[in-house]
Amino acid sequence: MMGVSRVLELPDELLYLWHAHRTEIFLSAGILYAIVRLTLEWRRQKGKHILTPPVLTPLPETDTASLPIKAHLIEAEHFDAAIPVSKPAKPKAGPKRVTGKKTKTIQQATAIEKIQPVIFYFTLGRSTKAYAQSLATLLNDDDPRLLQPQVHDLTQIDHDDFFVSPPKQNGTSYFYILLIPSYNIDTELHNFISNLDETHHDFRIDTAPLSALAGYAVFGFGDKEGWATEEEGYCSQAVEVDKWMARLTARKRGFPLGTGDTKGGNVEGAMGEWGQGVKAVIIDVLEGKGLGEGVPGSGEAVESDDEDEEQAQDTGDVQLAWPARKKKRAAGDDLEDLKAPISVDFTTTRPSSNLPPPPKPMVPGSSPTYSSLTKQGYTIVGSHSGVKICRWTKSALRGRGSCYKYSFYGIQSHLCMEATPSLSCSNKCVFCWRHGTNPVGTTWRWEVDPPDMVFQGMKEGHYKKIKMLKGVPGVRAERFQEAMRIRHCALSLVGEPIFYPHINELLAMLHREHISSFLVCNAQHPDQLRALGPVTQLYVSIDASNKDSLRRIDRPLHRDFWERFQSCMDILREKRFTHRTVFRLTLVKGFNLEEEAEGYADLVQKALPGFVEVKGVTYCGTSTAAGAGLSMQNVPFYDEVKAFVLALEAALARRGLDYGIGAEHAHSCCILLADRNRFFKVPKEGGQAKTWHTVIDYPAFFRCLESGKSFGPEDYVGAPTPEWALWGNGGFDPRDERVDRKGRPKVVEI
Missing domain, CATH: 3.40.50.360 (Flavodoxin domain)
Structure with missing residues (x-):
């Protein structure tokens, strides 16, 4: 029992000894640590090599008189001689600093054939x-x-x-x-x-x-x-x-x-x-003399990007556990041997000397782009939007016919405003008639104007241009009055409207004033397409059926343009239940007209759009188009467009897709294919025979939108397509008068 009690008392005794002698223990440990550190420092200093003699050390004399003249004279022809390469110095003993720079090997230049x-x-x-x-x-x-x-x-x-x-x-x-x-x-x-x-x-x-x-x-x-x-x-x-x-x-x-x-x-x-x-x-x-990358031994040539690389390296070094101490320079130290202490923390971010510049206007008022676009008839709205009067608007005001949108969907051209909230585009299409003057880009990097400013600017610019037409000979008074109230907006003027960050807000402002909307995109922005809100009709330009043709025709800026294109096809397939979707095919002879009907049919099968517009390219006659290899030889005749549409219709039928020709507009060289299951039916007014219903019921669209309930494109299908717009009738409104270039009445046989 005595032994057990002594063992139980041992912790108390140890605790007593700790309290009595802890000061001596701390001092002894500190002294021992200092001795070890000093010993290690002394051994490190002892191993240091002195590369140059101390200051004021006399140099051994050399008899220069006995040296040959060529040893200290350089003649003119020796400038082309090869410079000897100095041997690299031995690395110091000790821990190595790992850097990301690749060691350069000096290679002798060789002659090139x-x-x-x-x-x-x-x-x-x-x-x-x-x-x-x-x-x-x-x-x-x-x-x-x-x-x-x-x-x-x-x-x-x-x-x-x-x-x-x-x-x-x-x-x-x-x-x-x-x-x-x-x-x-x-x-x-x-x-x-x-x-x-x-x-x-x-x-x-x-x-x-x-x-x-x-x-x-x-x-x-x-x-x-x-x-x-x-x-x-x-x-x-x-x-x-x-x-x-x-x-x-x-x-x-x-x-x-x-x-x-x-x-x-x-x-x-x-x-x-x-x-x-x-x-x-x-x-x-x-001749094999090389590029002259610098004199060996004189240090690396400074490049314009060296500073960035040095900063990137500095942020990767490890900070020592103890603070760096200043060392006194020994008398025998050489300047080349003295190195600054390395002190970089992993938690330190890369220093930034300059703040990112503020975004600039897309089209400044003093820029050549602004001057070029205004000369072409554009009104620039804010810093990145535009509006312009279409030639079909002028034609409709004079009673000389509207564009194909009237034949297909019931939109009179003098009630339509053509505009865009983004003059920038992600493609450089060979057939673009905007003369290649609009800005381009793959991301939005400019100032962003608020949607209310864009909306008001578009309306003001459009009305101002309409008023300028009141003195044009032949303008009908009743149509001029109608034109002063915009009923439709085609967001297809130029650029990529869906690129505008506030496109949904802008569309909502249009719909709030009962202005219907047609929005055109180039299938290069899947994220924006997926987030798109309600729109009366959604167009997607499909200018090629395969990757190589798309690269040649649209000349997209995105490297992953084909992947983006395919993603947009998948999104359109999902949106066909909520949006009225349209494929727009622009046919360019020599690019995408020959033997591509099967490829287009595959794309239609993938996206299942409600309509497919097939239109021959319009040649603008500019040097830009000529530079892209485009001429009048690339403009297809209407008979060639009709043959292509019939081939496409047959290709779709072989895939089990029931599409038919719903309307045409010969003047625009344009034909409309439509889904029979949704738009070929018996009229609401009664009747036994089915007929095409490609026209939109615009009041019904706004009622559906304002109800707050979900709806689809079948909920605002309008009246039957007019007889004069059906296949084989040409698509020209008989109430208007078609004229030739000199304004004389023109009789056209279809």
Whole structure:
């Protein structure tokens, strides 16, 4: 029992000893820790090597007189001699700092059999194109190894064909030359720069996919009156292109970035000198002298993107557990050996010196885009919307017929307002009659005007233009009065209306005033399409039946354009129960007319739209269309459109889809296919025979909308399609008078 009691008293004794001697224990532990730290520090200092002798140490004398003259004299012909490469120093002992930079291996340049210069340019006013052609002439040479330069407009090529991987040709290397102007407005150049950015950051693509190039060079055009320095924007887009090309080519810059002031400077002179320098570099590469990446041993050449990379590296270093202490510089320390302490915390975010710039207007009032669009008859509303009078509106005011919307859906053209809340588009269609002047983009990056401002501006602009027509000969007074009350809005003027962030609010404002809505989209924005609210009729432009044709015709800006297109087809299939959906097929002879009926039938089977509009392309006769390879030869005759529609109808029937020709409008070269199950039925007024019902009951649409209940397209089907609009009757209202170009009455046999 005594032993057990002694054991039970042991914890109390230990606790007593701890309280009595804890101060001595803490002091002893601290002293022991300090001794260990000092010992480790002393051993580290002892192992340090002194690379240079201490200050004021006498140097051993060398008899320079006995050295040969060539050892300390450099003659003129020795400038081309190869520079010896210094051996890398031995790494220090100790823990290594892991960085993400790849060690460069110095490779001796080898001669290239042939070089193909490729000149890329972007232009709005054609001046850059002239400079590109002049540069191509300058680069012509008698040397057979230097091939004749190719010249490409950046808006007319597929960027992936040149900037994801260079063209391949046996025995030939490519040298890219880019002529880049800078604008303070959004142009297609912004999309090109975005593509370079995406290519660099795409994990599916090699880090330097253009490293096979022989080299590249960039020349920028700017205006020093508006932007005096590079920081203010002078040649800023050329600088950005140069930065991305440096990354994509593994820094194969053949010649420094050149700039030219278009207002106050001698652009031709600067361009000529720069072009001579580029030509000399290409000759050097052909002779195996390389690009001149810098002198070995003198440090890395500073690139325009080095600062970003250094910041990215700094944020990845590990902070030591104890604070860094300042060290006194020893007398024998060499400046090259002294390193600053590394102090970066994992919790530190990347420093940002500049705040993101505020969004700019899509179409500033002082921009060339604004001037070009207003010359074409547009009224610019706010900073990104527009309204314009359609030629069919003028025709209807004079009693000379309405467009196909009247024949198909009962909309008189003089009651219709054609507008858009977004002048920007995500496609560059070859048949676009907007002269290619509207802005382009894949994301909304501009100022956003409120929907009430857009709505009021559209109405004011439309009414103002209607009033300007009151003195036009032939305008009917009763139709002029009717035109002063908008009954319908076609959101199809230009651009991508669904792109506008407040499109649902704008549609609600239209419907609140009993203005029906037709909205057209290009099947490139599935998220916006999925979120779209009620609309009287929803159009989707289907300009091709397969990926390659869509790329050639629509020239979409999105890289995943086909995936977006297919997603929109799935969304349309879901929306057919809540929206009146329409496929719009624009036929371009030589692009999508021949042997594509089967492909279109597959798309109809996938989305099951209520209607399919088939329309021949309208040639606008502009140089933009000619540049895209479009001419009058690409405009199909009406007989060719009819043959295509009959082939499409048969292809749909083979798939078990019951579509038929519901109406036509020969003047517009347009034919309407409709779903028989929903729109071919017995009239409400009575009768035994079924007939087409493609006309919309607009009052019924507003009643359904205001009821707050769910409804579908069958709930506002209107009266039977007029007899004169049915297949075989031409589709021209007999109450109007058709005239020729000189205003004389015209009799047309159908």
